Amino acid sequence: MPSWIHSCLRKADKNKDNKMSFKELQNFLKELNIQVDDSYARKIFRECDRSQTDSLEDEEIEAFYKMLTQRKEIDRTFEEAAGSGQTLSVDQLVTFLQHQQREEAAGPALALSLIERYEPSETAKAQRQMTKDGFLMYLLSADGSAFNLAHRRVYQDMGQPLSHYLVSSSHNTYLLEDQLTGPSSTEAYIRALCKGCRCLELDCWDGPNQEPIIYHGYTFTSKILFCDVLRAIRDYAFKASPYPVILSLENHCSLEQQRVMARHLSTTLGSMLLDRPLEGVTTSLPSPEQLKGKILLKGKKLGGLLPPSGEGGPEATVVSDEDEAAEMEDEAVRSRVQHKPKEDKLRLVKELSDMVIYCKSVHFRGFSSPGSPGQAFYEMASFSENRTLRLLQESGTSLVRHNVNHLSRIYPAGWRTDSSNYSPVEMWNGGCQIVALNFQTPGPEMDVYQGRFQDNGACGYVLKPAFLRDPNSTFNPRNPAQGPWWTRKRLNIWVITGQQLPKVNKSKNSIVDPKVTVEVHGVGRDVASRQTAVVTNNGFNPWWDTEFEFEVAVPELALVRFVVEDYDASSKNDFIGQSTIPLNSLKQGYRHVHLLSKNGDQHPSATLFVKVSLRD
Known part of the structure; x- marks a missing residue:
């Protein structure tokens, strides 16, 4: 020993x-x-x-x-690197880091820092060598993870207009369960913010004692106070990320209670609330960097970027409420609950209107053509998931161009009363930034969402690829022809073993029968999925030793999802764990994939050991 x-x-x-x-x-x-x-x-x-x-x-x-x-597969890898020796010299480690791990910075400096960090034997350390134990610890560490360690911090340019980023966004943030009868809770806002969410939804209605409330209108979801939600947002807005939070207001309140809302917003949020345009930022959207620590309101607004001048303006003005009407295309919900008339007109008080600066909700009037003025940069439209899919099908390139300078918000279809989610990937492929999902509903869609926003330091903003930021882009998300985005890669993933996969079914005699599925998500032609065989009765160290090959045409939009399930011949397989990694954050070489639970939390010790290679 x-x-x-x-x-x-x-x-x-x-x-x-x-x-x-x-x-x-x-x-x-x-x-x-x-x-x-x-x-x-x-x-x-x-x-x-x-x-x-x-x-x-x-x-x-x-x-x-x-x-x-004891990890025979690590012994095998170590022997490949060390030859007949008992330890790895600096040179041998450099060769391994270069040829197997494809580390860009592979050199003596990196090798020595890994020995320094992970080698447990003082003797080996003094001789600048790495033992097999040190090698195992390195491979199990963040440096040996399949997710690129450098992407765990903010590394992207944060100085571009807001419309150039994908923004982590939640739908009906106040709900903990379904859309019809579930509980509403400030806890749901705190959870979303702690997961890096940067766009929250507040459905505001008149409440008792002149205090506005938040709940899912016309349904039996429970109600919470608007002021309590604002306090939770104030306390948690910038715990996970310093970048701006957008509050999407769905305002159904009377004029009196709108004034109460405006008062709560300014007293509770204080200087965090952005209540006037930034100096000099009056022709395009400001950047996340310029808006650090700020909370923005998205909602209806009277007039343009600068509030209409001249006193004695109307006390309250009527604005079209078509979008809210569309979102209450909860028509599906409504008809099942209580019949309510469709209101198309909303009267809006100036105090609340003036707090909306860069995110003025407007009804989408079609893509601008050379002759027509089109939407102002500070105006944004919301689209239902079905309408977005139709736009992607019929005019994908126009949508991409529209989203270069304008924010678009996408929300789930009205029939999803169970709070189920749609796949966000297609919407992102079209450059849509605020793709709102039900954060309270775990599943493959939220896994992919969390994977996408794990990138760039999990700060809730991820820079779109260059071809989605180019006003003259010819990229068609549904049918990407040749272009700068077309860089075909061959991705090989060798699923070697698993470690300490947890029992999902807690009954005493159940042993895990694990199988692994590797999925690629991205543009239509890149979507693919492959599975290993089932290993029976082994969750501690199952061996698969199976290699998969994928061809990826648009790698900048691709994500790779590793899913482990407990195979069950008689019923649906039980989910054990998963990890989703954007292809540009996936490291090559021998790596451990650290698995997350159904709710997106880290399993303490469950991993997959894989080898990844990506070639042109």
Whole structure:
């Protein structure tokens, strides 16, 4: 047993009896940075405890460590890199980083920093070498992750107009469950903000005691106070990201309660609220960088960017309410709940109107043609998912061009009363920025969403590819012909093994029968999916050793999703974990894919070991 393990053991052996209780072994593993699922550790502990004393001694400890960290596939990879040696020299490590890992910065400096960071043996470190244990720790670390470590921070240009970014956006943010009877909660806003969401929806209605409330109109969802929601937003808006938050107001309030809304907005949000155009930013949308720490209102507005001058203007003016009417195409919902007349006209008070600066809601009047003035840069339209799909089909290139200078918000179809989601990928392919999903509903659509916005430091803004930012773009998302976006790649993914896959079905005797599906999401012709065989009765270290090949024509729009399921011959497979990685954030070489649970949280120790290669 290597000497460094002994020094770690001495540290962990709190009562110095040279025996290790299960608790002490857990501390020992923490000391080694080895993540392990408790039930697996306990199972191996029992197997090693031959003396049945509920503690492990000398050889038993060594056996425990070996069983826990034994990875034949890592041994194989290590031997390829080290030849006959017991350790990797700096040169051998550099060769591995260059040829296998395709690290751009592969050189002695990177190799030494990895040895410094991950090699547990002081002796090896002093000799500038990496042992097999150090090699395993490197591969399990953020540096060995399939998701590019450099993309875990904000690395993109944040100085372009807002319309050049995809924006993490939520639909009916206040709901925790379905659209008809579910609870509304400020908790839902906090969750969305903590997940990096930057565009929230507030459906405002008249409430008792002159206090506006938020709920899903004409339905039986519960109600929450507008002022409580604003407080939650104020407290959590910038915890996950410093970049601007957009509040999408759906205003159904009377004039009196609109004034109350305006008052709450200014007293609760204070200087966070953007209530006038930024200096000099009057011809195009400001950038996320310029709007750091700011909250913007999206809603109806009287007049243009600068409020109409001259006092004695009308106290309240009527504006068209077609969009809200469209969104209450909850017609589907409405007919099932209570019959309400369709209101097309909304009277709007000046105080609230003046708080809307760069996100004035307008009804979409068609794409501008050379002769017509078209939409002003600060005006934005909302489209239902079905209308967007129709626009993509009929005039995809016009939609792409429209979205270069204008924000577009997409929301789920009215029939999705169960809060189900649509795939956001097609909308992003058309350059739509504010693609609103039901954050409260887990599933493949939210997985892909979270994967897309894991990029750029999970700050909620991801820069669109250049061809979606070019006002003369000829890109057609439904049928991409040759063009700057067309850079065909061959993606090979070799799914080697899995580690510590959790039991989903908690019944005592259930053992996982895992299989892996690798999916590519992107433009239509790139969409593909392949599956491994099922490994029976093994969640601890299943071997698949299966290679898949994909051809990707528009890599800048592609995402790769790894899904692990527990195969069940008689019913639907149980979901075990998944990870979705934008293709441009996927690292090549031998990597661990760290799996997320159904709700998008990190599993402490469940991983896939894969090898990725991407060639022209």
